[in-house]
Amino acid sequence: MTKKDAIKVFEDKKIRAVWDDQKEEWYFSIVDVIEVLTDSERPRKYWGDLKKKLKTEGSQLSEEIGQLKLASSDGKLYKTDVATTQQLFRLIQSIPSPKAEPFKMWMAQVAKERLDEMQDPELTINRAMMEYKSLGYSDNWINQRLKSIEVRKELTDEWKRNGMQEGVQFAALTDIIYQTWAEKSAKEYKQFKGLKKENLRDNMTNTELILNMLAETATTDLSKERNPSGFAENAEVAKDGGNVARVARKQLESQLKRPVISPLNAKSALQVGDEREKNETSGESVD
Numbered sequence: 331m332t333k334k335d336a337i338k339v340f341e342d343k344k345i346r347a348v349w350d351d352q353k354e355e356w357y358f359s360i361v362d363v364i365e366v367l368t369d370s371e372r373p374r375k376y377w378g379d380l381k382k383k384l385k386t387e388g389s390q391l392s393e394e395i396g397q398l399k400l401a402s403s404d405g406k407l408y409k410t411d412v413a414t415t416q417q418l419f420r421l422i423q424s425i426p427s428p429k430a431e432p433f434k435m436w437m438a439q440v441a442k443e444r445l446d447e448m449q450d451p452e453l454t455i456n457r458a459m460m461e462y463k464s465l466g467y468s469d470n471w472i473n474q475r476l477k478s479i480e481v482r483k484e485l486t487d488e489w490k491r492n493g494m495q496e497g498v499q500f501a502a503l504t505d506i507i508y509q510t511w512a513e514k515s516a517k518e519y520k521q522f523k524g525l526k527k528e529n530l531r532d533n534m535t536n537t538e539l540i541l542n543m544l545a546e547t548a549t550t551d552l553s554k555e556r557n558p559s560g561f562a563e564n565a566e567v568a569k570d571g572g573n574v575a576r577v578a579r580k581q582l583e584s585q586l587k588r589p590v591i592s593p594l595n596a597k598s599a600l601q602v603g604d605e606r607e608k609n610e611t612s613g614e615s616v617d
Contacts, residue, residue, distance in 0.1 A: 343362075343365070343366045344362065345358055345359060345362040345363060345366060346358070346359040346362055346400045346401070346410070347359070347440075348398055348400070348412065355414050355415070356414065356415055356440060357396070357398060357412040357413065357414060358412060358413055358414075358415075358418060358437075359400055359410050359411070359412055360377055360395065360410075360411045360412060360413050360418075360421070361373045361374050361377050361410065361411065363413075363418060363421075363422075363433075364376050364377050364380075364425065366429065366433065367422070367425050367427040367429050367430065367433060368425065368427055377411065380424060380425070383424070384424065391417065391420055391421060394417065395411050395412070395413055395417065396411075396412055396413075397409045397410060397411055397412065398410060398412050400412075401527045406526070406527070407527070415437050415438075415440075418437060419434060419437070422434065462475065465596070467596070470536060471536055471539075474536050474539045474540060474543075475531065475532070475539060477543065478531060478539050478542065478543050478546075481543045481546050481547055481550075482546060484546075484547075484550050485546045485547075485549055485550045486500060488549075488550050488553045488554065489503065489553075489564065492553065492557075492558055492559070492564055493559075493560075494561070494564055499561060501516075502561075502565070503564060503565060503568045504516060504568075506565055506568040506569055506572065507542075507545050507546065507549060507568050507569075507571060507572040508542075508572070509572070510545070510568070510569050510571075510572025510573050510575075510576055511541060511542070511544075511545045511572040511573070511574075511575035511576040511579060512538075512541075512542075512576075512579075512591055513576075513591075514591070516530060519591075522591070522593055523592075523593055523594070523595040524593070524595055524598075525595055528595070528596075532596055533594075533595040533596045535590075535592050535594060537582075537590045537592075538590065538591065538592065541575045541578060541579050541590070542575065544574060544575040544578060545571055545572045545574065545575035545576075546571065547571075548570075548571035548572075548574035548575065549567055549568050549570075549571025549572065550571070551571075552567050552570055552571050553567045553571075579591075
């Protein structure tokens with residue numbers, strides 16, 4: 331399964347979901363759906379009891395349910411019962427809830443949006459903008475983040491052209507770029523920001539995003555110029571590309587008299603922004 335994890339929002343409540351590219355199907359976390367529909371404080375127990383009830387009634391639905399590893403609130407991945415859109419339609423019939431019909435309409439809309447995006451990739455960008463905006467990110471940061479996605483895609487396309495493999499080799503080359511320009515591995519960088527399974531780039535400041543884009547753009551351009559062969563040569567190009575951003579970072583830090591690699595993550599940055607806005611509204615100093 332080629333899958334892409336996502337967080338969908340229904341009435342301000344998050345539902346973990348996975349898109350299967352091969353089957354062109356969404357898989358939704360059942361416990362998340364039950365929590366939304368029932369407002370239960372113990373959705374796992376509710377689902378466990380419902381599975382037993384369905385089995386007693388002779389329903390095959392509970393046996394058709396699959397499992398995928400999804401990120402939990404502690405940042406770790408756990409096997410979680412998931413259901414397709416059609417399976418959820420059947421499951422909802424056994425869950426008395428005034429939200430059932432609105433939720434069915436929401437699921438249908440989610441499915442339609444994904445199919446629309448496959449036909450028109452620009453819709454994916456617009457959707458990403460709206461999702462980042464709903465999470466409280468600034469317009470400036472969103473623009474930088476979307477540009478960074480484009481830059482990253484160009485780099486990974488170049489790596490594929492050079493015969494590099496997704497997974498271990500991509501991760502190793504990315505680590506080289508981070509270690510060179512930021513002087514931290516991806517793991518160290520995430521620990522520095524207090525992250526676990528969260529996306530590192532979603533937690534970078536504007537300056538960090540720009541420096542990382544510079545590193546990746548330089549790596550792409552150098553690779554096209556040199557046509558590296560094998561992992562060792564691609565690693566050398568990644569190091570040289572990362573060094574371009576390292577030099578820029580050092581020059582900026584010498585002017586600012588402070589480091590630009592920030593421990594701020596998205597959550598803490600948004601809290602700082604809220605506090606600054608509150609102080610500006612009240613007329614207090616924001617320094």
